[in-house]
Amino acid sequence: MLHHFTMSQEQEYTPYVIISQREIPWGYPDAGLYRELAVAPQAARCPDCGRWTSTVHEYHSKRVTSGTYHGAPVYDTFAHRRLECGCGRTFMEPLPWLPAHQRMSVDAQRAMCLSVSDGTFQSVGRAFGRTGQNVRTHIIAKADVEADLPLRPTPAYLGMDEITLAKGKGQYRLVLYDMTVPWRPELFTMLPSRRLEDVLSFLRQLPHPERIIAVAIDMWEPYRRAVQCSLPSALVVVDAFHLIQASTRALDEVRKKAQKNLDPKQSLALKQEEELFTTPMEDLSAEKRERLEYWKAQVPELALAFSLHQRLRGLYRCSSFEDALDHLALWEREVLETGLESFLKLHSTVWNWLPEIMNRFICKISNAKTEGKNNQLRTMNQQGFGYKIRSLRARMQMPYTYHHKRFLSFGHETPSNEPAIPPATRKLTLEWKWTQ
Numbered sequence: 001m002l003h004h005f006t007m008s009q010e011q012e013y014t015p016y017v018i019i020s021q022r023e024i025p026w027g028y029p030d031a032g033l034y035r036e037l038a039v040a041p042q043a044a045r046c047p048d049c050g051r052w053t054s055t056v057h058e059y060h061s062k063r064v065t066s067g068t069y070h071g072a073p074v075y076d077t078f079a080h081r082r083l084e085c086g087c088g089r090t091f092m093e094p095l096p097w098l099p100a101h102q103r104m105s106v107d108a109q110r111a112m113c114l115s116v117s118d119g120t121f122q123s124v125g126r127a128f129g130r131t132g133q134n135v136r137t138h139i140i141a142k143a144d145v146e147a148d149l150p151l152r153p154t155p156a157y158l159g160m161d162e163i164t165l166a167k168g169k170g171q172y173r174l175v176l177y178d179m180t181v182p183w184r185p186e187l188f189t190m191l192p193s194r195r196l197e198d199v200l201s202f203l204r205q206l207p208h209p210e211r212i213i214a215v216a217i218d219m220w221e222p223y224r225r226a227v228q229c230s231l232p233s234a235l236v237v238v239d240a241f242h243l244i245q246a247s248t249r250a251l252d253e254v255r256k257k258a259q260k261n262l263d264p265k266q267s268l269a270l271k272q273e274e275e276l277f278t279t280p281m282e283d284l285s286a287e288k289r290e291r292l293e294y295w296k297a298q299v300p301e302l303a304l305a306f307s308l309h310q311r312l313r314g315l316y317r318c319s320s321f322e323d324a325l326d327h328l329a330l331w332e333r334e335v336l337e338t339g340l341e342s343f344l345k346l347h348s349t350v351w352n353w354l355p356e357i358m359n360r361f362i363c364k365i366s367n368a369k370t371e372g373k374n375n376q377l378r379t380m381n382q383q384g385f386g387y388k389i390r391s392l393r394a395r396m397q398m399p400y401t402y403h404h405k406r407f408l409s410f411g412h413e414t415p416s417n418e419p420a421i422p423p424a425t426r427k428l429t430l431e432w433k434w435t436q
């Protein structure tokens with residue numbers, strides 16, 4: 001297919017013409033749009049003496065990735081000129097659509113970086129004709145520059161949560177979410193640990209700590225201390241979700257204790273009914289509710305614990321701070337009356353965190369929505385068979401970097417005031433022949 005080959009280019013500036021192209025559609029091996037280009041000859045400034053030259057010293061066959069076409073990469077092959085200057089210096093002619101010394105256009109880099117959130121470095125590398133290692137290095141370099149930039153605005157609402165990437169083993173990693181748009185939390189950053197020193201030093205680095213209105217945390221003391229020390233004016237909010245979780249655990253303890261006092265057959269039956277106690281009441285079918293009533297009648301302390309649990313859940317249906325306080329006072333009285341050990345423990349936890357629990361009624365932020373994001377992180381980690389933290393963070397943050405248009409091109413030196421092409425060569429007449 002020949003395009004514009006003999007056509008005079010009246011447009012301001014076209015750096016190349018397509019001589020031929022061949023497409024292997026997405027999904028087939030070696031998918032891509034393979035184009036052969038003829039790059040318009042142009043003069044360039046000598047990097048040594050600064051004079052313009054267009055004398056060709058030699059040609060190199062070069063293949064670059066220029067973007068994507070229907071999801072497959074576009075590979076361009078062309079003869080790249082090495083120019084020669086009167087002063088004796090030779091240099092590769094600059095290619096206006098490619099960053100210097102790179103084999104990928106800015107568009108292709110963008111496409112590649114965006115696809116890392118859906119695929120492993122290996123699979124992205126295959127799609128872009130690179131090795132997985134190469135993709136990884138590229139992405140990390142971008143993400144590191146991103147991480148060093150003070151550009152990312154400090155969010156008004158922050159969510160702190162931890163995840164273990166490998167279930168049951170490995171240390172906790174701290175994930176921070178930007179919850180300014182509550183239904184769409186975005187990963188702000190990931191830290192290797194959730195120890196006090198690490199959380200503190202991170203919070204102290206924030207460019208605009210005064211912007212933070214509230215921080216949602218679970219009941220983990222170092223978080224509270226870190227926020228209180230470094231962001232004294234931010235509201236610390238204990239998530240409803242985490243308090244209910246603690247209450248479910250207390251209920252579970254009561255159930256397990258009750259099992260021990262039952263005869264083996266009944267004990268096993270109760271054990272198998274575990275979900276009756278962990279599922280929210282309103283989600284139970286009529287039949288399950290009946291079974292629940294049965295157990296409540298059989299084991300009185302289970303009935304008490306269940307009622308305490310339901311009452312605490314009711315806390316989050318309160319619409320005002322005052323209602324919530326009244327509700328907690330009622331709950332407290334009930335706990336003290338029943339004297340169930342697990343709930344007495346929960347009661348002291350509630351006391352310990354009372355201001356933060358009540359802050360939820362001033363500012364309703366919650367980490368509940370970040371759970372989906374955490375799962376996404378875990379899935380990514382599994383795809384890559386366990387990433388180093390930098391790689392994982394890079395994969396997770398890349399779409400953000402692009403969607404917010406703060407993408408930085410690497411090694412692309414824009415000359416200060418000089419136009420890249422001398423004005424005289426802008427109007428190109430392509431009469432030359434394709435060599436080699």
Ligand SMILES: [Zn+2]
Pocket residue numbers: 046047048049050051085086087088089
């Ligand atoms: Zn020179």
